[in-house]
Amino acid sequence: MGHSEEYQKLEGRIFTKSFFILLSVVLLGFYFVGVRYVKGIGAVSNMSDGYPWGIWITYDVATGTAIACGGYAVAILVYIRNRMQYHPMIRSAILTSMFGYGLAGFSVMVDLGRPWNAYNFFIPSKWQANSAMFEVALCVMAYSTVLILEFLPAILTSIEKSKWERMNAIRNWLHPKIAPDKKTMEDKLEMVRLGAAWLNPRLNKVLIFFIVLGITLPTMHQSSLGSLLLIASTKLHPLWHTGFLPLLFLLNCVFIGYSIAILESIISSYSFKRPFEIEELSGLAGLIPFVTVIWLTVVIGDLSYRGQIHAALKGDFYSGWFMTEFLLVACGSLILFVKKARKSARWLFISASMIVLGGALYRFNVYLIGFNPGQGWKYFPSFAEVMITVGIVALEILGYKVFVALFPVLPNMDLHGAHKKKGHAKKHKGSEADKHLPAGEAHAH
């Protein structure tokens, strides 16, 4: 890979020790998925008629998609707020979003009791527009498709440039009797390459409309994830049951999105031994407090309007969880108001983690902890149930690690690390690879 591109592949081996550890976790999770399909949901989970939604919905869907909102949050910043300097971060953000949403969809299929009937979502006579679930389902399916389209340029570019080393290696490894003829294979691969080269510029021309769709859809379904619990007015604790649930969920996913983009960048810089992108990160971090302050204000304003402030300060089980969630977000944001903290990778990491934890806890509070179906019902996830979720998360990390090695996803260090010194000099170095995301890489200051 040349030095002149915005994104680069990660050098190094794919099959490392951590790869196999993750793989074994994935396999264990999928064993339990198999058990679930043979013996029913009750055999692997502690869900009951009182708590029909367990951690699969609460974590994998409601919280997981918020954590996968990095792509959404960064796309707003780059394409709507016109901050092109964050463009190098967008591809890894979209990749994690793609895995997050894809696997949320997968765990829904594990969670659904009668998944073979899911085709009814595409039959207009069965549509039920009153249902927030209907809206969430269609939006999430559409958004997953959009995410794949948004990521496609990275795949097309690497097909265009591929020398098919891996394919040839596999061919050579196969027994000559079953291996395809070398010439035919090369011809066919050449056709794939030409196809990719044909599609890539055409996709680029319309990509911006998909990108904007990728901003509209999460706005819709993230707020609807809050609307899902509006109907549970007798079951959800008054600390959380409010008409503002859709707004709170929307704001919540935005600040989680920015925080997770920071965490992802710090973690991948650390584990792939690349320099931290402090300049961009502190810029992102400066935005978070604006969103969290609105969120916290709506929470307090709504509680006092409904006369529930006393419930928040009561000191019982529910108020404890509420205070934890509230203080995590508030304290995390307070740190980010300090300019010095925004320039330090350590403090950025601490505050972003606090905000993600607090924001995620908010979603747990709404879906599980604050949910009380009545006397006699209890829920705590079983081992198998947790392992299915852990397996899915492990698959997500595994996929990320493989993809950053196969495709140009991470910001190019040579360009990016030198961002401060070179300033806008780098934009002269545009190459074909830059064009797949129509905005180009450079932002003139």
Place this chain on the structure above:
Amino acid sequence: MKKTSRRDFLKLAGATGAGLLACGAGSAMANEGLQVNNDELGMLYDATKCVGCKACMSACKRVNSDYGSLSYEKAKFDEDGLWDAPSDLSGSTRTLIKLFKESEKRWSYVKYSCMHCQKPSCVSVCPVSAMTKEKVSGIVDYNKNTCIGCRYCQIACPYNIPKFQWEKAVPQIVKCDLCKATNLREKGITACAETCPAGAIKFGKRKDLLEEAHQRLKDAPDKYVAHVYGEHEGGGTNHLYLASMPFNKLGLPEIKPEAPAEFSEKIQHTIYKGFIAPVALYSTLCFIAVKNMKKHKGHDDDHQKGDK
């Protein structure tokens, strides 16, 4: 960090304004209001008449065994297989008699089954219309051939009525459908009401049941709590209750007169009425993004030389 320019701010304000406008237009149209239909079918359960024989449970299980109701069910605590009844409504039990014990002298039976709401939450939340409310009879019915098994109906139902078959690889939701496909079709009455030897379950149209209930309250005011449970709860139910004890002690939750589904639908409709808000949001964002993009293209083209 670069400061937001005034122009950016105006763009954002414009986008938000357009969205809000669309929302406002939606909310103006969203006042539907709930019409109570007293001609729908229902049942009146009088807890003071019930003798706790559970004949209704057996009859229900006998009649509806082809529709998800097992002929018997073993309770969790029943290791020896000797107990005569399930411990709760479940994936194989549609109706159940329980006994509330206040003291040695004062106790009351109570029957659980679907309340057949005027504005059912389960119908409102089902994403694929597997839960439906029949227009004429008012029966809240379930169609397993459409159901995807998401269990949102269980989350939504304030009475915890729909039950899921957790132990089955091919599960379904189980709830009372007023014997729609069985006893009601054959004999014109639900199996439980037909069987009840004590006259505790009366089957009929909602208006007749309400009249009867208020007559009983008037005739024997000392015997009853002065309230017909289900007359106004959650927008009204077709399954009505009379009892001598406070209803919340009998496991019937206190629910405001506004149907929970009214509240959630009002908000959902406000946001999505006519799909105006999403379309407005999308087109505004497109406008901004394309404009931003053009600015950059112009900029980049000056510098990029000769890449095809």
